[in-house]
Amino acid sequence: MIPNSEIVDDRILSLLREGGSHAESGFRLLMEQYQERLYWQIRRMVYDHEDANDVLQNAFIKVYRSSHTFEGKSKLYTWLYRIATNEAITFLNKKKQRLATPLDAGESTLANRLRADDHFDGDEAQRKLMAAIETLPDKQRQVFNLRYFDEMNYADMSELLGTSEGALKASFHHAVKKVEAHVTK
Amino acid sequence: MKNNDELRDELSNSPFLKKMKEQPGPKGVNEVFQVPKNYFQHLPNEVMRKVKEPTFAPVQQSSWLEQMEQFVQGLLQPRYALTLASVVVLVVASVVFFKDKNATSILPAVAEVTLEDISDEELFAYVSDNISDFNRQQMLEATGPELPEVKIQPKAPKLPKTKATQPNLEEMEKYLDEEIDDIDLEDLEAIF
Numbered sequence: 001m002i003p004n005s006e007i008v009d010d011r012i013l014s015l016l017r018e019g020g021s022h023a024e025s026g027f028r029l030l031m032e033q034y035q036e037r038l039y040w041q042i043r044r045m046v047y048d049h050e051d052a053n054d055v056l057q058n059a060f061i062k063v064y065r066s067s068h069t070f071e072g073k074s075k076l077y078t079w080l081y082r083i084a085t086n087e088a089i090t091f092l093n094k095k096k097q098r099l100a101t102p103l104d105a106g107e108s109t110l111a112n113r114l115r116a117d118d119h120f121d122g123d124e125a126q127r128k129l130m131a132a133i134e135t136l137p138d139k140q141r142q143v144f145n146l147r148y149f150d151e152m153n154y155a156d157m158s159e160l161l162g163t164s165e166g167a168l169k170a171s172f173h174h175a176v177k178k179v180e181a182h183v184t185k
Numbered sequence: 186m187k188n189n190d191e192l193r194d195e196l197s198n199s200p201f202l203k204k205m206k207e208q209p210g211p212k213g214v215n216e217v218f219q220v221p222k223n224y225f226q227h228l229p230n231e232v233m234r235k236v237k238e239p240t241f242a243p244v245q246q247s248s249w250l251e252q253m254e255q256f257v258q259g260l261l262q263p264r265y266a267l268t269l270a271s272v273v274v275l276v277v278a279s280v281v282f283f284k285d286k287n288a289t290s291i292l293p294a295v296a297e298v299t300l301e302d303i304s305d306e307e308l309f310a311y312v313s314d315n316i317s318d319f320n321r322q323q324m325l326e327a328t329g330p331e332l333p334e335v336k337i338q339p340k341a342p343k344l345p346k347t348k349a350t351q352p353n354l355e356e357m358e359k360y361l362d363e364e365i366d367d368i369d370l371e372d373l374e375a376i377f
Binding site: 027028031039148 | 189199200225
């Protein structure tokens, strides 16, 4: 977690509530504070940089338009993460419909995409890892990404996803087994 | 640190994931995706520019034509295409079924032709051909009160025609002389 994040959150929310130019300053501070975390969370879902950029910008625009509805019952990042994740899921669903990609072609499609992606700097093992992660169900993939890449603890993840810590541990355990089996088969 | 140790324990039975996680340098799992240079420095300005537009459109907002295209493409997916095909077959079958039903129901309507639609010649020909099927009462009812009532006089029985139009008196006398003995007096009185 980012140090003093709660202090920064309070400052952001205070500026947003003041409105006018203060709100704009608050929104800029919010983006600077969370853009990288949100970007990587989205990027691991959609893989492509251009797609991640579109999804993140749409998510920030929604945040700006609905910032007055944030009641402060959860952490600011939890609220932002949910908006960004929903935006990414909506984007992926539309993309699946548009491309009408057969479900069993997911791995080869992603592997090919990553080979052609100038912004992907991984080797073959990392391509296999990404392709294996994509075979996970959406919720399980979210848990795997948050735990494996972000190294988020289960307490924060529980608040973020609204799921019990026990269920999250079990979900990550199953995801690890599936990914390992997929890359070693 | 405690969190890292916990994660390492959780990956103890997964050598591939553990190795990838511990891979040092720029090829670590968090660095496989690259970002364009200065992307995060420009992003806030880019978002603020879109937010300030009077009627800013969300990024990649598709037009109605694109949305329609996406909808059609979605329908062509196997699961939707099968459903759509079934619906089309049902609709076509029901149209054909009801069309046939309507066609049969038209027949009685065609038969319901008024007498005004039939010419006098056709009527006369029909009645002539089927005169044996009509009785007198039916004919009177059909004609109605429009025709004047005609009294039918019983006709005298026709006599057989003979070649001799003028009676021969000599033959008549001879016939009477021969038959006179067979005629009773009472019969003669009844005649005259």
